Amino acid sequence: MKPFFLPSLNQKNASEPIKVPLTLKTIQRFWLMAFLLGIVCGFRIINIYITNFEFKKAVATRYGGWDVLAFMEIMGGVVPELVTLYGLQKLLLFYHRLIPIRSVQLTPFGVVRYYLSLLPVLLAVFFIISPFTQTVRYFLEIPIKHGFDALNFNDYVNAYLIGPYRRPKIVATYLLMIPFLGYCMVSISLVRDFFVWRDQQKKPQTGEEQLKAGSDYASSLTVQSNQGQTALRCSEVALITSDSPNCLVHHPQGTYKLCHKTLTEVEATLDPELFFRVNRGGLVNRAFVNGYVHVGNNNYIVNLKPPFQHQTVSLSRTRLSEFRHWLQFAIPHPVPQSEQVL
Known part of the structure; x- marks a missing residue:
């Protein structure tokens, strides 16, 4: 058996790349992720209203006004996506613990490798979370538009659970939106952790400060x-x-x-x-x-x-x-x- 001896803690390797410890505190703040989702949804809704204003006006008239239409779109469009966002948050945190990923090398290659290591879970979020998102959407959208009598198990399974996987446009939209949101949160979290780490390196700690840390x-x-x-x-x-x-x-x-x-x-x-x-x-x-x-x-x-x-x-x-x-x-x-x- 070949033994490996404990290295000295006093030896510093100048060529050792800097590693930023990950706290993931930014990712844990769901409200910040919801704010980013709100920005993405806001741009999407504005674009839809600009390109299809007459159609939206007709829908608002049919349902009784712009306020009713806004309520329907929030309940049927925004709230279900919060479920997707919650699933994205939990899967990102779980993935970091599973690997585990505790630090990132502060080099272009290290950051790119970190981002690429997250790509599998970001691409898998839609396929894992979609049934939960679509369930919430179904029970909010159908009763508001057509009443509770319109709830039907076959429609629920075929149109809401299985349907999104069969529609390339929906799959493509989610496979673009989820990684975009995920990488935005990861990048913000990484930048925050870098500044925290840098401040800790700049400021020499006394014994009392070390105890507090x-x-x-x-x-x-x-x-x-x-x-x-x-x-x-x-x-x-x-x-x-x-x-x-x-x-x-x-x-x-x-x-x-x-x-x-x-x-x-x-x-x-x-x-x-x-x-x-x-x-x-x-x-x-x-x-x-x-x-x-x-x-x-x-x-x-x-x-x-x-x-x-x-x-x-x-x-x-x-x-x-x-x-x-x-x-x-x-x-x-x-x-x-x-x-x-x-």
């Missing part, structure tokens, strides 16, 4: 022991493993149960500079990692420091490169005195 993450885990509930410092936890539907927290004093929390939920509360998801079922603490070792057939094992040196922790091959980078450059935040308990 680390306070966004949980510094303690409330676990179940034989004596009842107890709080463990995250900095003292070596390993957290999945034990569905709970998690097991491995501490030098013993193994404890973290109830009613999945590993993904726990990971979201922990400092990513301190903990790393080495596989689907385990998180390791940077302070307890001794390195990693190749055991053949492209399989890797993470070596832990005593008293966890006998723990077998596999390292996913897909996360090897990111794990290497994390070992070299991650610097754990100091633990705040006023603990934030999970």
Whole structure:
């Protein structure tokens, strides 16, 4: 077996490309995505009214006025697209966690590679979310236009669920609109994260500021022991493993149960500079990692420091490169005195 030793944290590689950490906070703000959708829909509606004004005027007269027509178009056109937008938001966030994508190299190639990595999920959004969008559209559009008596299951399936997939114009429209909105949000989020990262690099942090920066993450885990509930410092936890539907927290004093929390939920509360998801079922603490070792057939094992040196922790091959980078450059935040308990 060929061992890999832990790299020194003090060594800086001048040729190492700058990586901007992704917070995705902009993507998480649904109102901002809805604002962008409103701009796109606004231009589309204005264009329709300019090119088909007489037709729209006749429709408004038939339904009882411009206000009624506007209400019908909002309920039948804008509201269903908010469902599409919500699906786009959730799939983007899920995709970033699934890969995972936590940073972007600040080079033209790095940014282009990041954008191209998102293209599959952006193209898949329409085919995944369309049934939900069309269901909302059907139950808003038909009763408003024709009354509840016009609701028909066959029409719902054929015209609204299956119909959009059979119409090339609709498919093409969504395959252009969804990636456009998605890339707009991703670009805004990336620019914001860059400026946040740049400000952090420019401003030297004192000890108190470092404590404040680390306070966004949980510094303690409330676990179940034989004596009842107890709080463990995250900095003292070596390993957290999945034990569905709970998690097991491995501490030098013993193994404890973290109830009613999945590993993904726990990971979201922990400092990513301190903990790393080495596989689907385990998180390791940077302070307890001794390195990693190749055991053949492209399989890797993470070596832990005593008293966890006998723990077998596999390292996913897909996360090897990111794990290497994390070992070299991650610097754990100091633990705040006023603990934030999970």
